[in-house]
Amino acid sequence: MSALGGxxxxxxxxxxxxxxxxLVLWSFLLAFVQSxxxxxxxxxxxxxxxAFSGPQSLIKGLSRLLAINSFLIFIWLTLPFSFSTPGTExxxxxxxxxxxxxxxxxxxxxxxxxxITLGALAITSSSGVFELxxxxxxLGAPEKLVALCQLMTRYISVIGQQYARSRQAMRxxxxxxxxxxxxxxxxxxxxxxxxxxxxxxAERVRSAMLCRGYNxxxxxxxxxxxxxxxxxxxxxxxxxxxxxxILDAA
Amino acid sequence: MTPPEILIKVTDLVFGYPGRPLVIDGLDFELGSxxxxxxxxxxxxxxxxxxxxIMGLRKPQAGTVEILGKKCTEEKHFRPLRPKMGFVFQDANxxxxxxxxxxxxxxxxxxxxxxxxxxxxxxxxxxxxLGLPDFxxxxxxxxxxxxxxxxxxxxxxxxSPRLLILDEPTNFLDREAVARLEEIxxxxxxxxxxxxxxxxxxxxxxxRRYWLEKGRLTAV
Ligand SMILES: Nc1ncnc2c1ncn2[C@@H]1O[C@H](COP(=O)(O)OP(=O)(O)OP(=O)(O)O)[C@@H](O)[C@H]1O
Ligand SMILES: [Mg+2]
Numbered sequence: 001m002s003a004l005g006g007x008x009x010x011x012x013x014x015x016x017x018x019x020x021x022x023l024v025l026w027s028f029l030l031a032f033v034q035s036x037x038x039x040x041x042x043x044x045x046x047x048x049x050x051a052f053s054g055p056q057s058l059i060k061g062l063s064r065l066l067a068i069n070s071f072l073i074f075i076w077l078t079l080p081f082s083f084s085t086p087g088t089e090x091x092x093x094x095x096x097x098x099x100x101x102x103x104x105x106x107x108x109x110x111x112x113x114x115x116i117t118l119g120a121l122a123i124t125s126s127s128g129v130f131e132l133x134x135x136x137x138x139l140g141a142p143e144k145l146v147a148l149c150q151l152m153t154r155y156i157s158v159i160g161q162q163y164a165r166s167r168q169a170m171r172x173x174x175x176x177x178x179x180x181x182x183x184x185x186x187x188x189x190x191x192x193x194x195x196x197x198x199x200x201x202a203e204r205v206r207s208a209m210l211c212r213g214y215n216x217x218x219x220x221x222x223x224x225x226x227x228x229x230x231x232x233x234x235x236x237x238x239x240x241x242x243x244x245x246i247l248d249a250a
Numbered sequence: 251m252t253p254p255e256i257l258i259k260v261t262d263l264v265f266g267y268p269g270r271p272l273v274i275d276g277l278d279f280e281l282g283s284x285x286x287x288x289x290x291x292x293x294x295x296x297x298x299x300x301x302x303x304i305m306g307l308r309k310p311q312a313g314t315v316e317i318l319g320k321k322c323t324e325e326k327h328f329r330p331l332r333p334k335m336g337f338v339f340q341d342a343n344x345x346x347x348x349x350x351x352x353x354x355x356x357x358x359x360x361x362x363x364x365x366x367x368x369x370x371x372x373x374x375x376x377x378x379x380l381g382l383p384d385f386x387x388x389x390x391x392x393x394x395x396x397x398x399x400x401x402x403x404x405x406x407x408x409x410s411p412r413l414l415i416l417d418e419p420t421n422f423l424d425r426e427a428v429a430r431l432e433e434i435x436x437x438x439x440x441x442x443x444x445x446x447x448x449x450x451x452x453x454x455x456x457x458r459r460y461w462l463e464k465g466r467l468t469a470v
Contacts, residue, residue, distance in 0.1 A: 128389075130349035151347060157391045158343050204344040207307045212409060213333040213361035 011053040011126035015230045016135025022049075022237050023123045023132075029241055030116050036104065038248035039111035045240035046119035052233075053126035061121065068117045072110050079106045129153045138224055143217075151205070159198060166190055254282040256319065257413050257441060258304060263313035264465075265296075265303055273299050274310070275465025281413070281443060286435075288452040289445045290470075291462035297445045298340055300462065301415055304443075305337050318412065333362060336406030336442075340417040342398035351377070351393070351401050352386035358409040376404045379437075381430055395422035400431070407438070414442035420451050 011019070026049075030042045050061065080102035087099035124132070130150060137146045170186065177183050206214075258281040266272035273296035281287065291297055302308045304315060306328030315322050317331045339345045348354035355373035356366070364372065377385050380400050385393075393401065399422050406414065414435075420428050432454055446452050452459055460467045 128349070150349065154347055154349065154391060201344060204339065204341070205347050207302070207305075208337075208339055208345045209347065209357075210307070210329070211305060211332045211335075211337045212358035212405060213329075214357075215329075215361060217361070 010229070011049070011122065011233070013229055014233045015224050015226055016127055016131045017138040017224055018135075018226070018230050018233060019123050019127055020132055020135040020139055022233070023120060026119050026237065026241065027116050029244060030112050030119070033112055033244060033248050034108070035248050035250075036108055036111070037250075038244045039108050039115065041240075041247055042115040042244050043111050043118065045237075045244065046115045046122065048240070049122040049237070050118055052236075053122040064121060065114065065118055068121075069110075069113055072113060075106055075109060079109070135224075155198075155201065155205075158201070159194060162197060163190070163194060166193065254284040257281045257283050257317070258443075259314075259316040260304065261314050263300075263303065263310050263315070265299060265308065265310045272465050274303065277313070277466050279460075279467055281441065283413075283441050285458060286414075286440070286442050286444065286456050288456040288459040289443055289462060289467075290447065290449075290452070290459060295462045296465065297462055298417055301337070301417055301443070301445065304415065305332060305335065333358060333409045334412045335415055336409055336411030336413070336440075337415045338402050338406050338417060338419060340421070340445075342395070342402040342422075345402040345405055346390040346393075346398060348390060350386065351382075351388045351390055351404075354390060354401065355386075355404055355408045358405060362409065372408050376408045379407070379434065380404050396424060396427050399423060400427065403431070403434075411440070414438070414440050414444075416442065416444045416446075418445055418447070420446055420448045 026046075030039075030046075033039050033042055080098050081096050082102065087101035089097050090100055090103070091098040127135075130153065133146050133149050133153075137143065167190070170190070175186060177187075258279065260277065260279045263274050263277040263279075264272060265274040277300070279300075289297055289300075299308065303310050304317070306315070306322055306325065317328070318334065320327065320331065322328050322331065346354050348357055352370065352373050355376055356369035359369040359372045360366070373386065374383075377383055380403070382397070382400065382404075385397070385401065390398070390401070399419065403416070403419060419431060423431060428448075428451060432451070435455060444452065444456060459470045461470045
């Protein structure tokens with residue numbers, strides 16, 4: 001089961017260390033892809049991984065994917081027109097020239113971005129943050145870094161709640177954001193109180209840890225064992241990775 | 251029966267936050283191993299501060315703190331003694347910092363040198379005692395305020411402490427949960443200090459109550 005209580009599926013039952021490894025290697029591989037065919041296969045591969053991350057609503061997945069990739073709009077608005085090396089011109093509007101090279105480049109970039117985020121989505125949505133962090137630690141990531149990420153994920157919601165509560169408290173007293181000094185000052189106060197409380201809390205959390213015999217060591221579950229299922233996932237991604245590499249080299 | 255031992259002894263304690271009037275001003279206090287005492291006082295009178303000094307989390311400007319018969323002046327004196335005093339913070343969010351309830355309960359025992367397996371066993375036993383047997387895999391930030399409070403108590407109990415120091419344990423608890431807490435504390439039979447504004451709860455749990463005002467304690 002994933003740490004966040006998600007559904008049980010193929011990806012969620014595999015070893016978190018393997019998933020972290022796949023996440024890193026797959027993203028790197030895709031980032032270096034140059035050819036259009038390889039980028040397409042990469043996207044398909046990420047789609048396969050995503051399909052294995054269990055029964056998920058397609059619409060939710062798509063909307064998440066598009067939200068993360070909304071910056072692509074700007075690439076499409078600028079890149080196809082802004083190729084400095086004179087390429088094959090397709091269309092000209094005054095001084096704006098649309099080139100084949102520009103279009104190709106934008107397409108590959110978009111495919112890569114979509115493939116990387118979809119792959120990451122598949123891995124992260126099928127396992128809790130803490131599980132992945134434990135996996136990273138199992139792979140030898142520095143203990144302090146893992147502890148830092150762990151505490152951050154734990155307290156981000158607490159800070160979020162505090163922010164929401166402060167906003168509510170402002171609203172029930174008739175606060176309405178306008179473009180004036182009062183609004184600015186109120187927001188500054190809000191930011192300030194969140195910072196101060198965060199610092200305060202960090203101190204108290206440390207105290208609480210000291211009270212329970214904390215001596216600098218952080219404990220996360222790391223007694224993983226590779227299973228048959230993991231082998232399957234490893235082979236699958238290896239095959240996908242090879243396919244992408246070969247296509248890209250050709 | 252062995253004669254009661256002095257678990258906590260503070261004398262002539264003085265403490266003030268920088269730039270503010272003294273919060274603790276010449277305070278004396280003693281806790282025997284046969285007593286669970288209550289501590290009350292107005293908001294902001296310094297109850298939490300006093301507990302933090304006893305735990306060695308704040309350094310008093312004057313006075314002495316003796317825990318389990320040992321004089322404590324520095325961090326290194328307090329360090330090994332803290333797990334023996336099960337301290338539960340006023341705000342459970344400060345206490346629960348691990349991803350899951352099971353992880354949090356296992357944290358203390360692991361620090362004390364238990365194996366992962368032993369620690370998990372302790373965690374489960376504590377959860378059973380709290381009447382929350384299947385809370386182990388729950389994510390700590392999803393718990394309700396009352397559930398957090400009970401689990402926070404659990405993290406202290408997982409250390410098998412000699413005494414308990416509870417800062418407003420009944421906050422956020424409904425009547426049923428308070429009843430469960432009373433039952434748990436009664437079964438534990440541990441000595442300690444309970445800070446609470448809930449007079450009904452204190453009357454049931456403790457024989458003696460202290461009132462903190464103007465930096466000193468008076469028995470009520
Ligand atoms: N970190 C701090 N810095 C400065 N002043 C503080 C700090 N913590 C507490 N105080 C002040 O010290 C006094 C005692 O605070 P303390 O938290 O000990 O009170 P308390 O008796 O626990 O109150 P409550 O019943 O509200 O929990 C209060 O006046 C408070 O404003
Ligand atoms: Mg207090």
